[in-house]
Amino acid sequence: MEITGKNLIGNQLSAKGSSTFKAINPQNGTELPVLFHEADANEIxxxxxxxxxxxxxxxxxxxxQRAAFLEEIAERLTQMKETIISRCMQETGLPDPRLQGELGRTTNxxxxxxxxxxxxSWVDARIDTAIPDRQPIPKPDLRHMQLPLGPVGVFGASNxxxxxxxxxxxTASALAAxxxxxxxxxPAHPGTSELVAAAIIDAAKHTGMPEGVFSLVQGRSNDVGGAIVKHAAIKAIGFTGSYAGGKALFDIANQREVPIPVYAEMGSLNPVFILPDALKTKGEEIAGGLFNSLTLGWGQFCTNPGLSFVTKSPESDRFIETLSGKIxxxxxxxMLTSQIGAAYExxxxxxxxxxxxxxxxxGSNGSGSHGVVAKMFRTDVEGFMATPEASExxxxxxxxxxxxxxxEEILKAADQLDGHLTATVFGTEKDIEAFPELFTILEQKAGRVxxxxxxxxxxxxxxMVHGGPFPSTTAPQTTSVGTNAIxxxxxxxxxxxxxxxxxxxxxxxxNELEIWRMVNGQMTKDPL
Amino acid sequence: MEITGKNLIGNQLSAKGSSTFKAINPQNGTELPVLFHEADANEIxxxxxxxxxxxxxxxxxxxxQRAAFLEEIAERLTQMKETIISRCMQETGLPDPRLQGELGRTTNxxxxxxxxxxxxSWVDARIDTAIPDRQPIPKPDLRHMQLPLGPVGVFGASNxxxxxxxxxxxTASALAAxxxxxxxxxPAHPGTSELVAAAIIDAAKHTGMPEGVFSLVQGRSNDVGGAIVKHAAIKAIGFTGSYAGGKALFDIANQREVPIPVYAEMGSLNPVFILPDALKTKGEEIAGGLFNSLTLGWGQFCTNPGLSFVTKSPESDRFIETLSGKIxxxxxxxMLTSQIGAAYExxxxxxxxxxxxxxxxxGSNGSGSHGVVAKMFRTDVEGFMATPEASExxxxxxxxxxxxxxxEEILKAADQLDGHLTATVFGTEKDIEAFPELFTILEQKAGRVxxxxxxxxxxxxxxMVHGGPFPSTTAPQTTSVGTNAIxxxxxxxxxxxxxxxxxxxxxxxxNELEIWRMVNGQMTKDPL
Incomplete structure (x- = not known):
């Protein structure tokens, strides 16, 4: 399977645009083979x-039929595993075991x-049967279910x-729906994208799906994404990435003649609260775990714990010392790209x-020349409140x-939090009894506690809920991970x-499909 | 129970604003008693x-406790029925039987x-149990449910x-959630609003609800509504009314620092398709039914059938003649207000x-001096396509x-339709067999077919789905009527x-509440 550098427009390879780009190996900053063609307006x-x-x-x-298509995609990705991971390692700098795991997660x-x-049963079938002789007017027969919205634009994440x-x-939840x-x-992993897209299109052909069920357009310019969001036939957008990117798509979508929903999963600090007794009894262990979580994927996870709260004490000093040593x-x-590295610096x-x-x-620079070092900061609640950058x-x-x-300061700080994907509390039984208000606050601030x-x-x-109040997402009433994403x-x-x-x-x-249905208000699988 | 003309801010009557207005009896254009005070910024x-x-x-x-509150509101509205309906008839010109029915609908x-x-069970409880020894990493215990968003701003409809x-x-679905x-x-029925709000607040006091669970602010100015939508503590908006009004609130809400959902049910033409055989076999009956539907509430229903399609034939001529006679x-x-009457003219x-x-x-002017007459228009598909006003x-x-x-022309016209609350087909078995494509199109154009x-x-x-694609609503994935509205x-x-x-x-x-839950993917009421 060769990478062509072309877009996959329905079942056709296409390279009509004049703008081209190459993938960069973030480990050494060198260009990788294959010239990629940005999709032009006609191709989009x-x-x-x-x-x-x-x-x-x-x-x-x-x-x-739809399920068989999804399963066939999983099958083909598994078959192409070595090819995909080999290119992906070059494009992202991520190690083999991590990408093996991620591919398994993707196929699962x-x-x-x-x-x-x-x-x-996800279609939420509901039937209210008729009462033709009801007074003063007959009750009609009403039947309710979910129907797919139409063509969806999806944006790939770098991380x-x-x-x-x-x-x-x-993609999986949109196709499933x-x-x-x-x-x-x-644009950070165009070769990986092409290989995976080819697997999807092969699966589509093999299972008899109509041409156009899936297309891949490549590009570095914001115009490519903008053109998708603005197109009248596009009915929804899925996005994972930065706040700036997600909010820009959200604004474009709402300014359309016919606005459409944008499911953008954006930034999150994922606040962590380490309560006094937990700090006392397992501070060292938590410091180690937090370090691991903080540096997983070199900090480039949406759920990276970027903000932690402790009550100042000899134990918090020791906790910070332990964390400091590890850092x-x-x-x-x-980092995944030099742009991300520069933004971090x-x-x-x-x-x-x-x-x-x-x-x-x-951290220390070590031997790598294209890397960034881990950094930890500290402040007090007053400093936190006075420093907007600490909440970004x-x-x-x-x-x-x-x-x-x-x-009181902990609760005050919690109350001031913006929306996040997650919020975490480390606490013993004693802590949990002492901080009931904290949980009441946090369930209003995050999608997952x-x-x-x-x-x-x-x-x-x-x-699972992988979502949360704005600005962590533009759609707090949904999740982008787990079966509810459909x-x-x-x-x-x-x-x-x-x-x-x-x-x-x-x-x-x-009810030959034998699905759960709500019939006159009662859940049942029985036929009428 | 006396109407005071004041706002109900929590449990207090309040009239701090300097702007005042009166309700108008649309039957004769005269002012009704009681001066109403528009809420000022402080009161809001x-x-x-x-x-x-x-x-x-x-x-x-x-x-x-929450259910008892809702039931108590219904009880108090029933007790106050005569007072409410008497004032409401004066403010809206709607007849007693219609308002009796509407009050029954409201309490039900x-x-x-x-x-x-x-x-x-509406909370969609889901439990995925832990697998502590799963490899390579343990599976956590995950439990999912719906939580209320927070304070909601709701706008009353005139019709x-x-x-x-x-x-x-x-209001009912927000309080229920x-x-x-x-x-x-x-502002067209401020006295009715105050009486109903007083019933809600009495019910809140009686059932021990916290002060502020419900407030009523009155006003004619757009500033009152705008201030509600812009307030940081407001988490969602419910609205029923015009496209201009709903779209304005939608835009304000999306431009907030933290955008919020606007559930605006706006305009709809509710297209009706009368297929050839139905026209032949029951054209007269449908003409009568359509006339009744079209003039119900003097055409001021969200689901008023304002656009009908027939295939031109001797039967369609007879159909139009029958309808013409009735008109x-x-x-x-x-009309409900002189402004609505002027807009109609x-x-x-x-x-x-x-x-x-x-x-x-x-229709004829008859004896009424403050009324409008029914009017019917005809055109062909070419004329329809060339006249944007015919689609408004x-x-x-x-x-x-x-x-x-x-x-072909019928299908072409159907394909060009915007989003509507409803779409209707009159057809015999023969028609339905002959027009399968029509249903495929219409289920993508309306919330209810x-x-x-x-x-x-x-x-x-x-x-029930009382909703539909934009521009009939700003939230096509929801319904504003029926239990799903929660x-x-x-x-x-x-x-x-x-x-x-x-x-x-x-x-x-x-599971002491004995609700339906999804446990590891299976629906059950069993405890764990």
Whole structure:
């Protein structure tokens, strides 16, 4: 399987645009082989037109057909594993075991969505039966289910080149819902994107999907993404990335003649609260765990714990000392792209220059020339409140420890938090009894609240919420990870007094699909 | 119970603002007693601050407590029925039987939401149990449910002064979800609004709800509504009204520092397709039914069928003739407000002046001096496509009949439709077999598709969708009527590795609430 550098517009390779770019190896800054062609306006338009046409038949396929397509994608990615990971390592600098794990996560995610589609109850089928002789007016027969929105534009993230990229959660959940996908590849890993897209298109051909069910457009320019969001046939957007990027797409989408939903998962500081008794009894262990979580993927995880709160005490001093030792013993490592590295240097330097914040530890440069070092900062609650930069995500291996003078200060700081993807509390039973208000605050600030664990590591399951109040996402009422993510790409339709022959399978009397349905308010799998 | 003309800010009557207004009797244009005080910025801020504080305790109440509050509101509205309806008739010109029915609908809606809250499964509880020894990393315990968003701003509609106003569906579903409400009363029925708000606040006091769980602010100026939408503590907006009004609130909400969802149900033409065989076999009957639907509430229903398609034939001529006879025999009647009447005159005159559209029938002025007459227009598909005004809602008793030359023209016109609340098809079995594509198109254009019925009459039930693609609403993925409306005011939170003592009742192992939960992907009411 060779990388061509072209866009995949439906089933065709296409390279009509004049703008080109190459991938860079972040380990050494060198250019990687293959020249990539940015999609031009015609190619983007063609991909969307194909997606729009394909949606007409794709949305009408049986659930088994759609599930088989998702499973076939997983199968082909597994077959192409070595090729994909080899290129991906060069493009991202991420190590083999990490990418092996991420590919497994990606294929499992596809299979999980296939199982959700096969099971079928996600459509929220509801039937209210007629009462023809009701007074003063008859009650009609009403049947409700979720239908796919239409073609969806999805944007790849730099930090998870497989699980949040071409065949990642947004693509899987959109295809599962019955939507077609036009994917904007992230320019940091274009070869990986092409290989994965080719696997999807091969799977589509093999399982008889209509051409245009999936297309990949490549590009470095914001115009490529903007053109997707502005196109009238696009009905929703999935995005994982920076606040600036997500908010820009959100604004474009809301200014369209017909606004569309943007599911943007953006920045988050993922605050961690380490309560006094936990600090006393397991401070060392938490310092070690926090260091690991903070430096996982060299700090480039959406759920990276960039902000921690402790109550100032001899134990917090010891905690900071332990963490400091680990940070200082760490060596520089390359970031996913030189741009991300430069942004990290700029943001951490600005924070270090702030009089209210102390940069108490930094890693060593080691032998790597293209890396950045881990950095830890400390301040007090007053300093935290007075330093807006301390509440902004720094993408990379840095963190801020806020030393609070009292429980009241902890609660005050918690109350001032913006929206985050996660919030974490380390506490013993004694702590938990002493800080009930903290949990009440945090469940209003985050999509996921964790007790005695680390925020990195997002389970792909039914109960997961990978989302949270703005500015961590533009859509706090949804999740971008886990089976509920499918609901983002559908809307309810009610069929009134339809003859059986015209109803979708999910709503026919017989319930031959054997899905859960709400019939006159009661959950049941029984036929009518 | 006396009307004071004051705002109800929490449990206090308040009239600090200098701007005042009176209600007008639309039957004769005279001012009604009581001077109403528009809420000033301080009063609005106070109402929202109270709502924000009240939310802290209100959201933590048991589901039985919340349900009892909703039921008590219904009880008090029933007790005050005569007072409310008497004032409401004067303010709206709507007849007693209509308002009796609407009050019944309003109290039933409150009781239905109380039953949803008591039943409890709406929170979408999901539990994925831990696998501590999973390799390579342990699987955590994850528990998911919906939590209320916070204080909600709700705007009253002019056309349903009870069911879509102070104690209407938006208020009922927001309170049911655990949100507090700041209500902006519609200036066309301020006395009705105050009476209903007083009933809600009495019910709140009687059932021990925190002060601020509900407030009513009155006003004619857009500033009052704008101040609510802009306030940082407001977390969502419910609105029923015009496209201009809803879109303005949507834009304000998206330009906030922290954007919030706006659930605006706006304009809709509710297209009706009368297929050839139905026209042949029951054209007369449909003409009569359509006339009744079109003139119900003198055309001021959100689901008013303002646009109909027929295939041109002797039967369609007869259909139009029958409809024409009924329209000509009808007499002028007053609109809800003089502004609505003026807008109707302007829009229908503009349409009549269009060369491509023929005003083929109008009602007579009769004896009423403050009324408008029903008007019917006709055009062909070419004329329809070339006349943007024919695709815009005219709020009132008017309609456009489009005569198509063929099935292809019917499908072409259907394909060009914007988003609507409803779409209706009249057809015999033969028609339905001949027009399968029409249903495929319409389910993508509307929130509710109806076969052989009329769009007016929106059932309050589990399967209802009162919503639809933009521009009929700003939130096509939701419904504003029916039990699913509660979901608009909540967002999911995931609790990871929480001790039982800290979990909400809905997520504890024992499931003492006996709600439906998804446990490791399976629906069950069993405890863990």
């Amino acid at each position: 338009g063609e991909a969307i037109a194909l997606a729009d046409r394909a949606h007409e038949s794709y949305r009408k396929l049986s659930k088994d 995610q596809l299979k999980l969505f296939a199982s959700v589609v096969r099971e079928g 998870f080149p497989l699980a949040f990229s071409v065949a990642g959660g947004d 019955g939507c077609t996908v036009v994917f904007k590849g992230h 200082k013993a760490s060596e520089a490592a390359p 700029k943001a951490t330097s600005a924070l270090a220059a702030d009089a209210k914040v102390e940069n108490f530890a930094a 995500e720094i993408f990379g291996p840095s963190g801020v420890i806020v030393e609070a003078g009292s429980k 964790i007790v005695n664990g680390y925020p990195t590591g997002v389970e792909v399951s039914h109960a 609901k983002r790409f559908a809307r309810p339709v009610c069929y009134q007094d339809f003859p059986q022959s015209l109803l979708p399978e999910e709503l026919k009397d017989g | 801020g106070e109402a929202i601050a109270l709502a924000d504080r009240a939310h802290e305790s209100y959201r933590k109440l048991s589901k039985d 809606q409150l009781k239905l939401f109380a039953s949803v809250v008591r039943e409890g 349903f002064p009870l069911a879509f106003s102070v104690a209407g569906g938006d 655990g949100c507090t409400v700041v209500f902006k009363g519609h 000509k025999a009808s007499e002028a009647a007053p 302007k829009a229908t005159s503009a349409l009549a002046a269009d060369a491509k559209v023929e005003n083929f029938a109008a 809602e005219i709020f009132g008793p008017s309609g456009v009949i489009v005569e198509a030359g063929s099935k 109806i076969v052989n019925g009329y769009p007016t009459g929106v059932e309050v039930s589990h399967a 979901k608009r005011f909540a967002r999911p939170v995931c609790y990871q590795d929480f001790p039982q003592s800290l979990l909400p009742e809905e997520l504890k192992d024992g």
